[in-house]
Amino acid sequence: MDPALNPFKPGSGLRPPALEGRTRQRQEFDLLVARSKNRNYDRGMILSGLRGVGKTTLLNNLSEHAERQGWLTIGLEARPNESGVSAVRAKLGAELAAGLRRFSRKHQMQKALDHLISLARGFTLGVGLGPAKVELSLDRGAASGDIDIDLEELVEAISAAMKKKGTAFGLFIDEMQDLDSDLLGALLSVQHRASQREWPFFVIGAGLPNLPSVLADNRSYAERQFAYSTIGPLTPADAAEALEIPVNQHGGSFTPDALALLVEASGGYPYFLQEYGKAVWNVAATAVFDEDDAHLAVEEGRRALDEGFFPSRWNRPSDRERRYMRAIALAADDAPRSGVVAAAMGVTTTGVSDVRDSLIRKGLIWSPEHGRIAFTVPGMSDFIRRQPTD
Numbered sequence: 001m002d003p004a005l006n007p008f009k010p011g012s013g014l015r016p017p018a019l020e021g022r023t024r025q026r027q028e029f030d031l032l033v034a035r036s037k038n039r040n041y042d043r044g045m046i047l048s049g050l051r052g053v054g055k056t057t058l059l060n061n062l063s064e065h066a067e068r069q070g071w072l073t074i075g076l077e078a079r080p081n082e083s084g085v086s087a088v089r090a091k092l093g094a095e096l097a098a099g100l101r102r103f104s105r106k107h108q109m110q111k112a113l114d115h116l117i118s119l120a121r122g123f124t125l126g127v128g129l130g131p132a133k134v135e136l137s138l139d140r141g142a143a144s145g146d147i148d149i150d151l152e153e154l155v156e157a158i159s160a161a162m163k164k165k166g167t168a169f170g171l172f173i174d175e176m177q178d179l180d181s182d183l184l185g186a187l188l189s190v191q192h193r194a195s196q197r198e199w200p201f202f203v204i205g206a207g208l209p210n211l212p213s214v215l216a217d218n219r220s221y222a223e224r225q226f227a228y229s230t231i232g233p234l235t236p237a238d239a240a241e242a243l244e245i246p247v248n249q250h251g252g253s254f255t256p257d258a259l260a261l262l263v264e265a266s267g268g269y270p271y272f273l274q275e276y277g278k279a280v281w282n283v284a285a286t287a288v289f290d291e292d293d294a295h296l297a298v299e300e301g302r303r304a305l306d307e308g309f310f311p312s313r314w315n316r317p318s319d320r321e322r323r324y325m326r327a328i329a330l331a332a333d334d335a336p337r338s339g340v341v342a343a344a345m346g347v348t349t350t351g352v353s354d355v356r357d358s359l360i361r362k363g364l365i366w367s368p369e370h371g372r373i374a375f376t377v378p379g380m381s382d383f384i385r386r387q388p389t390d
């Protein structure tokens, strides 16, 4: 088929041609938005799951829905080891100021929202900028420099304006496990206060499987504060639709065997579905994709994964981290005990706990249960086993 028309999109947060298998989360969010119009406020949402399962895609989809429904939406992507609270503060303040400006233009509310934009700018400059604070000082006072107070003041002011308008303020945070812990703590307390005081403010977060425990470690009430949802691979039926719908839309089709083979090879894993979908489209000579095409596509898709997806996770870690990753890959279990991994390296568990922690922070491995460790992407072990030893 013509590669120029290929609808499949392996990548990060790229909108897939068919977003399948997320009905429950989308309905739950629809309800949150619908109820907010009647000033009935539910809890925010946390989406957690492994790499490449479609968290960013879903988060963007929810945020677009909220925006279409008239919400003020702000997006933020946290990064590991971000340089301190003032940097993330600045980023949040800048996003807020820009989001408010967009919102005020769209809804022709310039006058009503101007003071909020200045307040957001003041939040950006809140830390240690003495005179700048004074200049920006407004009716509500300048940023205090205390992130909890400043954030609460800002969210309260924005929420009040949104409530008056019968809408809400959604903060959509991706890679939330990497958020600076001071800012995270401040956000959790503000969200907590918001629900007690019926402010229309909602944090919608996405992140790795350790995100719920990162939140619970930061604030004990975080467990009750959000509706939690695990984002996993698609069921075979949804995976089949993710491949079939875009192909049908372009006048093509799959033979049942071809479709079954690709669904099976992908394990329902969204990133792999896009990669195999792209490959089968490119190899198919006619508009009916048959089993031969599917076999070729699996080969081609694996090659693409081996050249991009896996190496980006294998080449960045340090030598020591890679030795640890190889020990996991060589273990008999998919999620071996950390003690077994350490023993295979000839060291004690504590001797490699720093490596384990840094790999978790980088999002390359996670702990599916206490004392066990596993890769955050399927197929990583096989890939590592195919790599020459250094």
Ligand SMILES: Nc1ncnc2c1ncn2[C@@H]1O[C@H](COP(=O)(O)OP(=O)(O)OP(=O)(O)O)[C@@H](O)[C@H]1O
Binding pocket: 009, 010, 011, 012, 013, 014, 015, 016, 017, 018, 019, 020, 021, 022, 049, 050, 051, 052, 053, 054, 055, 056, 057, 058, 242, 270, 271, 272, 273, 274
């Ligand atoms: N529900 C879905 N159906 C089909 N394809 C999907 C779905 N969700 C996401 N995808 C596709 O899967 C790929 C990965 O999606 P995305 O970047 O959202 O994953 P992620 O969980 O955010 O990954 P990471 O943890 O690496 O940030 C993208 O190519 C996207 O188009």
Ligand SMILES: [Mg+2]
Binding pocket: 012, 013, 055, 056, 057, 174
């Ligand atoms: Mg993502």
